[in-house]
Amino acid sequence: MNDTNSIVIRPARNVLGSLRVPGDKSISHRYAMLAAIAPGRSRFENFAPGADCASTLTCVRELGCEVVRDEKGLVTIDGRGKELQPPARALDCGNSGSTMRMLSGILAAQPFTSELHGDASLSRRPMKRIIEPLTQMGADIQANGGCAPLHIHGGKLHGIEYRPHVASAQVKTAVLFAGLLAEGRTIVREPTRTRDHGELALRAFGAELERTHDAVTIAGGQTLHPLEAYVPGDISSAAFFLCAAAIFPESNLVIDGVLLNPTRSALLDVLAAMGSRISMLRVEEQQGELVGTIALNPGQGREVVIEGALTALLIDELPVLAAIAPFTAGGLQVRDAGELRVKESDRLSAVTRNLKAIGAQVEQTEDGWRIPGRQRLHGGEIESYDDHRIAMAFAIAALKAEGETVINAAQCVAISYPAFFEDLENLVER
Ligand code: S3P
Numbered sequence: 001m002n003d004t005n006s007i008v009i010r011p012a013r014n015v016l017g018s019l020r021v022p023g024d025k026s027i028s029h030r031y032a033m034l035a036a037i038a039p040g041r042s043r044f045e046n047f048a049p050g051a052d053c054a055s056t057l058t059c060v061r062e063l064g065c066e067v068v069r070d071e072k073g074l075v076t077i078d079g080r081g082k083e084l085q086p087p088a089r090a091l092d093c094g095n096s097g098s099t100m101r102m103l104s105g106i107l108a109a110q111p112f113t114s115e116l117h118g119d120a121s122l123s124r125r126p127m128k129r130i131i132e133p134l135t136q137m138g139a140d141i142q143a144n145g146g147c148a149p150l151h152i153h154g155g156k157l158h159g160i161e162y163r164p165h166v167a168s169a170q171v172k173t174a175v176l177f178a179g180l181l182a183e184g185r186t187i188v189r190e191p192t193r194t195r196d197h198g199e200l201a202l203r204a205f206g207a208e209l210e211r212t213h214d215a216v217t218i219a220g221g222q223t224l225h226p227l228e229a230y231v232p233g234d235i236s237s238a239a240f241f242l243c244a245a246a247i248f249p250e251s252n253l254v255i256d257g258v259l260l261n262p263t264r265s266a267l268l269d270v271l272a273a274m275g276s277r278i279s280m281l282r283v284e285e286q287q288g289e290l291v292g293t294i295a296l297n298p299g300q301g302r303e304v305v306i307e308g309a310l311t312a313l314l315i316d317e318l319p320v321l322a323a324i325a326p327f328t329a330g331g332l333q334v335r336d337a338g339e340l341r342v343k344e345s346d347r348l349s350a351v352t353r354n355l356k357a358i359g360a361q362v363e364q365t366e367d368g369w370r371i372p373g374r375q376r377l378h379g380g381e382i383e384s385y386d387d388h389r390i391a392m393a394f395a396i397a398a399l400k401a402e403g404e405t406v407i408n409a410a411q412c413v414a415i416s417y418p419a420f421f422e423d424l425e426n427l428v429e430r
Contacts, residue, residue: 007410007421009398011379012428015245018254019423021238022046023073023231025416027259027289028053029098030173030201031229032067032077033106036060037181038205038224039081046231046257047075050388050416055094059103059116062087079226082181086112090149093118095344095386095415100148101130101170102198105177108139110154117149121344121386130174133162137178137186159184159220166339167191167312172216173198180207182220189215192309195263200288204229232291233258236316236389237417239267241427243320244396245296246276247327253296253427260290266313268294270321274328275301303330303373311336311368315343316389322351322369323393326360327400331373338367344415345385354382354394358401379403388415395421399428 001007028048033056035042047053047069057075061067064085066078084106093100093116100116104127107114117123128146135141137160140153159182164171172188176198179186199216202209205224210217238255245253259265260283268278276298283292306314306321311334314321318334325332340347352364355371358380363370379401384391391410398405413420 001410004408005411006406006408009395009405009407010430011401011403012248012399012430014429015241015248015251015253015427016429017427018256019241019427020256021233021258022050022417023048024234024259025050025052025236026098026169026195026197027201027231029056029102030197031227031231032056032060032075033103033177034201034205034224035077035079035226036063036065036084037082037106038079038226040079040226042077042079042226043228044075044231045073045229047073048231048234048416049073049418050414051094052096052098052415055092055096056099056103059091059093059099062089062091084110087114090115090117093122093148095119095122097122097125098170100127100150102173102177104130104134104150104152105174106181107152108134108137108141108154108178109157109181113151113153115149115151123148126342129164129166129168129171133160133171133175134178136160136162137182157182159186161187161189163189164191167194169194169198176202176209176216176218179218179220180222185217185219187215187217192312193263194312195261197261204287227287229287232286232289234416235259235264235267238294239317239320240392240396240420241424242267242271242294242296243324244399244427246271246274246298247324247400249298251298255294257291258294260292262290263313266310267317270304270306270314271296273301273304274330275299300329303333305333305335307335315339319347319351319389320393320396322355322371323397325371325373326355326375326377328373332369332371334368335365336367343387345387345390347387347390350383350385350387350390351393354390357381358397358405377401379405382407384409384412386412388412388417392417392420395424
């Protein structure tokens with residue numbers, strides 16, 4: 001990376017080898033937040049190394065918990081139990097929507113006022129989706145036109161039955177965390193199924209909850225115990241290498257110790273439909289989460305259409321799937337992905353502009369894209385829009401383009417995957 005934080009990606013001949021990816025971001029956030037309210041010492045190996053989870057750790061520390069992180073990624077948190085310490089200053093959530101939304105569920109039940117703020121991108125992202133249910137539960141939350149900064153005047157909460165308007169695991173988790181600390185029962189009925197790490201983490205910390213096909217119920221007033229756990233590799237980070245391997249006919253890739261939770265692994269079905277042969281080896285359960293090894297060998301498949309419930313399950317993988325779609329045999333259609341407009345950047349437009357910058361034919365619709373397959377792309381200049389997943393997605397497309405590609409503001413990969421470019425270089429053959 002040079003002074004202006006741009007990086008040059010040269011075309012590759014092949015993707016070959018094996019690796020482990022950093023600990024899962026979604027699970028790391030949840031473990032750290034629940035550790036704060038579980039009395040005693042929790043320890044997490046392979047805790048996510050990116051800036052987003054560091055924001056959560058900073059907030060947890062500010063709320064009175066001792067947090068120690070060693071150079072190997074081991075994180076120790078001394079939880080305080082249900083009552084946290086009033087923060088001496090505003091809580092800085094950085095770029096992390098997960099930190100702001102899910103921590104709000106815990107802060108809503110605290111007998112003090114907290115202020116949460118974030119960077120320019122986070123300050124544009126919608127917060128009404130958590131303000132509405134937490135207010136119904138009894139919290140008083142002020143925001144700036146539905147966005148951060150948030151002022152949460154917490155206190156005694158009561159359980160509610162809530163049906164989120166958007167499919168969002170962050171919203172579900174925020175309401176369940178608040179429900180744990182509320183009086184009575186809280187029920188969340190999801191419009192479509194989203195990742196279930198909130199539920200699994202609550203159970204791992206000793207809480208009981210009931211799940212039916214579309215509802216999760218938690219009784220308030222339960223006490224958590226601390227947890228010692230190994231955080232599985234993040235499949236949303238593995239996705240970049242899997243997608244890279246899928247577009248090189250001679251590739252062979254093995255990823256060890258990666259999360260295989262069925263609410264996160266729909267990518268494997270999509271890559272299989274695009275033609276890859278995928279095997280899962282040594283699958284085991286850790287703290288309720290499935291973990292295993294993935295091996296991928298590429299092949300030629302058909303056009304893939306992602307829509308409805310599948311879109312929600314693939315929300316973080318859509319940028320990289322779109323970025324490799326021109327190189328697939330059948331192309332890709334994505335629908336029902338309006339949520340991509342309110343991620344770290346407007347990912348619908350960011351992907352479209354960047355695909356066009358490297359010569360791709362792409363049609364952007366109101367809530368997705370139509371991207372034909374069998375295209376030949378050239379190198380070009382990519383804007384990350386300070387969005388980690390956009391920078392990484394186009395680093396993968398660049399491997400298969402003809403000529404060099406420059407990715408501007410590429411330092412944002414550190415939000416979820418600080419060693420991304422090094423790991424990528426170790427896998428590619430030129
Ligand atoms: C996440 C849920 C998703 C996802 C985000 C992490 C989580 O967001 O995009 O990267 O850990 O629950 P939404 O809940 O806004 O869909």
